[in-house]
Amino acid sequence: MTGSISKSGYSVPTVFIAACAGMFFFGVAMLSLGPILGRLNGVVEGANRLPSTMSLGIFLGTILFGPVVDRFGYKWLLIFSSVFALAGLQGLAHFDTVGALHASIFCLGFGGGILNGETNALVSDIYDDSLRGGRLGLLGAVYCMGALVWTLLNYFIPDYRIPLNVLSALMLGFIVFFLSIPFPKKKLSEKTPLSAMTGLMKSLPLWLFAIVLFFESGLEGAQANFTITYFVQKGGLGLPAATFAMTWFTIGMLAGRLPLGKMLSGLGSLKTLYLYLSVTLVGVVLMFAGADSTVAAYIAMVLLGFGVGATFPVILNYIGGTYQSQSGTAISIAMGIALIGQYAFNFLTGAVYENGNYVSLPFLLSGAILVMMVLVPVSVRASKK
Numbered sequence: 001m002t003g004s005i006s007k008s009g010y011s012v013p014t015v016f017i018a019a020c021a022g023m024f025f026f027g028v029a030m031l032s033l034g035p036i037l038g039r040l041n042g043v044v045e046g047a048n049r050l051p052s053t054m055s056l057g058i059f060l061g062t063i064l065f066g067p068v069v070d071r072f073g074y075k076w077l078l079i080f081s082s083v084f085a086l087a088g089l090q091g092l093a094h095f096d097t098v099g100a101l102h103a104s105i106f107c108l109g110f111g112g113g114i115l116n117g118e119t120n121a122l123v124s125d126i127y128d129d130s131l132r133g134g135r136l137g138l139l140g141a142v143y144c145m146g147a148l149v150w151t152l153l154n155y156f157i158p159d160y161r162i163p164l165n166v167l168s169a170l171m172l173g174f175i176v177f178f179l180s181i182p183f184p185k186k187k188l189s190e191k192t193p194l195s196a197m198t199g200l201m202k203s204l205p206l207w208l209f210a211i212v213l214f215f216e217s218g219l220e221g222a223q224a225n226f227t228i229t230y231f232v233q234k235g236g237l238g239l240p241a242a243t244f245a246m247t248w249f250t251i252g253m254l255a256g257r258l259p260l261g262k263m264l265s266g267l268g269s270l271k272t273l274y275l276y277l278s279v280t281l282v283g284v285v286l287m288f289a290g291a292d293s294t295v296a297a298y299i300a301m302v303l304l305g306f307g308v309g310a311t312f313p314v315i316l317n318y319i320g321g322t323y324q325s326q327s328g329t330a331i332s333i334a335m336g337i338a339l340i341g342q343y344a345f346n347f348l349t350g351a352v353y354e355n356g357n358y359v360s361l362p363f364l365l366s367g368a369i370l371v372m373m374v375l376v377p378v379s380v381r382a383s384k385k
Contacts, residue, residue: 010182012126016135018181019119020142021174022078025085026119027146028167029112030058032092033105035154046098053102054109059339061113066121066332073186074122077114079178084111086171093164116143117335120312121328124320125184132320133269134261136313144254151247187325200329205322208379209315210337212372216311217338218345219280219368223249223304226349226361227287233358235291248298252305260310273314273376280307281369288362304365311372315379322383 033040033051041047061081068077084107091104119139127135153163200206224246231242256276263272283303290296316331323330345364352360 010126010184014181015126015183016123018078018174018178018183019122019139021177022082022115022119023139023142024146024149025082025167025171025174026112026116027143027148028150029085029088029108029115030143031147031150032089032108035151036092036160039160040092040101044096044098044101047101050101050105054105055339055343057106057109057111058113058116059336061110061115062117062339063332063336065114065117066326066329069118069121069328070187070326073183074118075178075183078118078122078183079175081111081114081118082171082175082178084108085115086111086168086175088112089164089168089171093161093168117332118328120316120335121320121331122184124316124327124331125324129317129321130265131261133264133313133317136316136320137257137260137264137310140260140309140313141254141257144250144257147250148247148254151250187328200323200326200333203323203330205379205383206319206330206333208375208382209319210334212315212375212379213312213334213338214341214344215368215372215375216308216315216341218341219365220308221342222345222349222361222364225346226353227301229353230287230358230361231291231297233356235293235297237292237294237297241294242297245297245301248301249305252302252307253309254305255302256306256309257313260313263310264314269314269317270377270380273310274373276307276310277369277373278307279303281366283307284362284365284369287365288359315376318380318383 033054037047037050040050065077065081088104088106088108088111091100091107095101095104120136123135123139124132150163150167153166154160157163227245227249228239228242231237231245232239235242237245256279260272263275267275280303283300283306286296286303287300290300315334319330319334320327345368349361349364352364
């Protein structure tokens with residue numbers, strides 16, 4: 001499946017571009033509220049509760065997509081999820097009541113959750129073991145690009161409705177593109193989505209891989225939601241400087257994912273993942289030691305972003321190779337468990353922060369990294385039995 005046209009009659013590069021388009025918009029969806037929530041809350045009372053509604057939508061989309069694509073194929077679900085996300089963007093741009101905004105952000109989260117999982121499963125299916133990890137890394141880099149584009153548009157354009165409408169027009173164009181191209185066919189002809197998921201839930205290797213992603217997603221979630229407060233409270237940085245640190249994290253992740261294919265070819269999956277996790281650990285140490293320095297804080301964020309850039313692509317590569325006939329369902333289960341990890345880490349860190357123990361964040365992140373370093377080889381060995 002590495003040639004330009006597969007045996008099933010679809011163009012691998014064209015389908016990869018389609019997957020990248022979907023992932024780009026998931027990057028927009030994930031960061032959609034960050035730059036505009038303050039402005040929305042100034043206009044609509046209760047808007048600060050929108051993130052929880054979005055999280056629910058992402059979770060439901062993530063756990064539902066896999067069995068559906070394995071049973072029915074990719075094309076129509078990709079179009080469906082894109083339409084949902086588009087409706088969410090337009091709702092944010094035009095509605096000014098809290099109920100309508102909650103409905104809009106749920107649509108955006110639900111569509112985005114499907115897009116994230118489906119595009120990863122799609123890329124996993126169209127490439128073999130020699131290219132899958134690197135292509136998943138490039139797909140992850142496109143996520144970073146979507147997040148950066150959305151952040152920068154809102155930085156330079158005060159009226160958030162303009163970026164929402166610009167990206168809506170771009171998404172509409174890609175929906176037309178999705179309609180015009182063929183995709184891989186369905187893989188399961190007899191199993192229902194529920195029975196397919198139930199069967200895979202009994203697989204020990206899948207659980208082990210999913211637990212790795214539980215800690216990875218937890219690390220990323222805690223870092224994203226609590227680092228700004230950490231730098232302000234422990235390091236004494238100003239709020240604008242601390243907020244800008246998150247942009248450096250995204251840049252670091254982009255820089256880590258772009259060369260991932262070459263790294264995997266040269267070092268192999270395990271060595272590459274350990275190298276990246278080690279960089280993450282160095283970033284956490286610098287985050288702890290240099291919290292009072294803006295330069296050190298930004299370097300720490302670059303290292304953290306670079307380091308976390310490999311875990312999802314490498315682990316999803318293992319899952320896609322191990323469960324080829326049900327890759328969508330397997331990835332759906334793993335990503336659902338990963339989202340539970342993000343919730344758990346956010347809850348734990350928030351509880352600790354309520355007691356003013358801001359210095360705990362680096363220790364929590366370090367613990368997650370060390371657990372992953374232990375679990376990864378165990379997971380790989382289990383998958384080969």
